[in-house]
Amino acid sequence: MEKRYKLWDLPTRLFHWLLVLCVVAAVVTGQIGGNLIDWHARIGIVIVGLIGFRLVWGLCGSTYARFAQFMPSPARIKAYLSGAWQGAGHNPLGALSVLGLLGLLTAQLLTGLFANDDIAFTGPLYALIDKDLSDRLAGLHRLGANLLFVLVGLHVAAIAFYGHVKKHNLVKPMVTGWAEGEAESARGGGLAAFLLAVAVAVLLVWGASGDWLPAPPPAPPASAAPAW
Numbered sequence: 001m002e003k004r005y006k007l008w009d010l011p012t013r014l015f016h017w018l019l020v021l022c023v024v025a026a027v028v029t030g031q032i033g034g035n036l037i038d039w040h041a042r043i044g045i046v047i048v049g050l051i052g053f054r055l056v057w058g059l060c061g062s063t064y065a066r067f068a069q070f071m072p073s074p075a076r077i078k079a080y081l082s083g084a085w086q087g088a089g090h091n092p093l094g095a096l097s098v099l100g101l102l103g104l105l106t107a108q109l110l111t112g113l114f115a116n117d118d119i120a121f122t123g124p125l126y127a128l129i130d131k132d133l134s135d136r137l138a139g140l141h142r143l144g145a146n147l148l149f150v151l152v153g154l155h156v157a158a159i160a161f162y163g164h165v166k167k168h169n170l171v172k173p174m175v176t177g178w179a180e181g182e183a184e185s186a187r188g189g190g191l192a193a194f195l196l197a198v199a200v201a202v203l204l205v206w207g208a209s210g211d212w213l214p215a216p217p218p219a220p221p222a223s224a225a226p227a228w
Contacts, residue, residue, distance in 0.1 A: 006185035007089060007173045009062040011194055015054050016174055022047050023105070023152070030145065037121045044112050045124065045208045051106055052204035056197035062189030064089035072096050088183035097155050104148055111141040113208055124210035 008016075022043050029040040058067040070090040079085040080092040090098055113125040115138035126134055162168045173179040206212065 002180050003182050004178045004180050005088070005183045006177060007064055007179040007183075008177050009065060009186055009189050010177065011053075011057055011189065011197070012061065012065045013174055013177060015050055015057070019047065019050050019054075019105075022050065023148075027145070027148075033117075037117065041112070041121070041124065044109055045205055047105065048109050048113075048208040049201040049205040051102065051109065053197045053201040054102065056200045057189070057193070060189065060193040060196065062186040063184070064186050065189065070095040070098075072099075088179065088181070094158070097151070097158065101148075101151055101155065104144060104151060108141060108144045108148065109208070111137040111144065113210075115141050124208060125213075127210070127213055127216070 026040055026043045026047065029036040029043065033040075057065055060066075063069060070087075070092075072092040072095040076085060076092040077096075085091060113123045114129050114134050116122045116126055116131070116134045117138070118135075122134070129137075159170050162170050
């Protein structure tokens with residue numbers, strides 16, 4: 001029987017697949033636009049919560065989910081490229097991909113929350129800034145979408161390369177949580193850490209929703225039409 005070890009905990013796996021679904025849904029609704037743009041915004045708010053959860057989980061989650069465990073450095077990258085790197089979880093190049101995606105998604109969220117489409121849509125936090133700044137952020141949001149397509153494409157290509165060329169299935173451990181080989185199984189990331197991450201995620205979702213902003217003043221009543 002082949003040896004195996006616990007690699008990805010359940011919260012990490014749930015985060016990963018929920019993020020995949022939400023990003024796909026955000027791309028589809030954003031590209032179609034029209035009446036779906038409101039759903040694009042709602043999905044973005046959900047992604048805010050997911051990213052917030054992952055940031056906290058990266059600090060207090062289980063072993064291989066922690067940023068400190070896979071944070072890339074020039075020395076680690078050099079060792080990986082020379083074939084001398086040994087480790088479990090994200091390799092240094094994979095870590096760069098993960099951090100790049102998280103960083104770009106965060107930028108997309110921040111710009112989208114304040115953006116507008118010059119027609120009928122405004123982001124949940126649009127009221128906090130002026131129209132000129134909102135227009136600039138909307139432009140950055142559109143540019144970021146193109147960069148996101150590139151990064152996601154590279155991420156998928158890397159997974160395919162590892163699976164077909166290196167015969168190293170990266171998807172299976174993200175489904176089952178277990179990886180083949182010899183390494184210490186993941187530890188940590190208990191209930192308290194999970195509840196903290198969920199609490200931060202909920203707080204960020206509420207903040208991103210704009211529900212805490214004061215209601216806009218009512219529109220002035222229409223003037224009465226002349227009697228003649």
